[in-house]
Amino acid sequence: MNIKEIIRPENRVAQKSKVLTNIPTHYCPGCSHGVAHKIVAEVIEELGIQSETIGVAPVGCSVFIYKYLDIDWHEAAHGRAPAVATGIKRLLPERYVFTYQGDGDLAAIGTAETIHACNRGENIAIIYINNGIYGMTGGQMAPTTLAGMKTSTCPFGRDPKTAGNPIKMTDLVAHLDGTCYVTRQSVHKPANIKRCKKAIKKAFANQKENKGTSFVEIVSTCSSGWKLSPVEANQWMEENMFPFYPLGDLKDI
Numbered sequence: 001m002n003i004k005e006i007i008r009p010e011n012r013v014a015q016k017s018k019v020l021t022n023i024p025t026h027y028c029p030g031c032s033h034g035v036a037h038k039i040v041a042e043v044i045e046e047l048g049i050q051s052e053t054i055g056v057a058p059v060g061c062s063v064f065i066y067k068y069l070d071i072d073w074h075e076a077a078h079g080r081a082p083a084v085a086t087g088i089k090r091l092l093p094e095r096y097v098f099t100y101q102g103d104g105d106l107a108a109i110g111t112a113e114t115i116h117a118c119n120r121g122e123n124i125a126i127i128y129i130n131n132g133i134y135g136m137t138g139g140q141m142a143p144t145t146l147a148g149m150k151t152s153t154c155p156f157g158r159d160p161k162t163a164g165n166p167i168k169m170t171d172l173v174a175h176l177d178g179t180c181y182v183t184r185q186s187v188h189k190p191a192n193i194k195r196c197k198k199a200i201k202k203a204f205a206n207q208k209e210n211k212g213t214s215f216v217e218i219v220s221t222c223s224s225g226w227k228l229s230p231v232e233a234n235q236w237m238e239e240n241m242f243p244f245y246p247l248g249d250l251k252d253i
């Protein structure tokens with residue numbers, strides 16, 4: 001096989017998921033959103049539910065996720081995705097419904113919608129991309145920003161005395177009776193990507209059994225907001241984010 005034949009899409013060993021469109025994503029190099037999109041698409045393809053899935057898109061860097069995954073979508077106002085997903089799922093209970101939200105969207109402006117959807121046990125999946133910062137708007141402090149972490153609005157580092165403590169949404173929702181599956185994952189290494197994909201698959205599959213709300217946090221990088229290279233961002237995440245946001249299942253019933 002010559003080089004031209006090798007690079008033809010049909011001859012590649014690893015094929016792109018058919019659920020992903022051919023539109024190039026707008027994410028910065030080293031951003032976790034692209035990998036997270038890829039595994040959500042693969043899960044939908046592997047479960048054979050492309051025509052039955054409805055995603056609810058957030059406000060944040062992933063606001064254009066509806067351009068990248070070829071499924072039905074609904075855009076929600078900032079933070080309101082779990083409320084919109086509730087309405088969709090109740091009207092169309094046979095559909096697989098999920099939200100995809102950043103930490104600014106889910107843990108700041110959307111805290112109430114998140115907590116109450118989880119408390120009601122809405123039969124949806126929530127995918128929560130926690131990069132500890134408001135990426136889209138210029139790297140401001142989020143409720144999830146670590147103590148001491150520098151952002152554009154706390155250039156000397158977050159001071160919990162004045163700015164409060166970083167919030168662990170995943171731990172909070174694990175305590176609610178409405179959640180059936182709560183887990184914290186990452187996508188920075190192949191083994192983690194595999195585990196995260198399994199978790200997302202479970203979150204979708206749980207809907208078939210009407211078990212309640214599945215919540216998958218993905219501890220993520222924002223290389224631009226953190227002002228680090230892609231490699232440095234992964235290292236920084238391992239050294240600083242994981243000790244505070246430890247990976248693993250918090251609840252699985």
Ligand SMILES: Cc1ncc(C[n+]2csc(CCOP(=O)(O)OP(=O)(O)O)c2C)c(N)n1
Nearest residue numbers: 059060061078102103104105133134135136
């Ligand atoms: C009602 C409202 N308030 C504020 C904003 C501005 N805004 C847009 S995105 C965003 C934060 C997004 O951060 P996050 O959810 O963490 O996503 P990321 O960009 O990091 O992926 C904010 C505050 C808005 N669009 N609408």
Ligand code: SF4
Nearest residue numbers: 028031061135222223
């Ligand atoms: S600003 Fe951050 S979250 Fe947004 S695309 Fe860039 S790296 Fe990703």
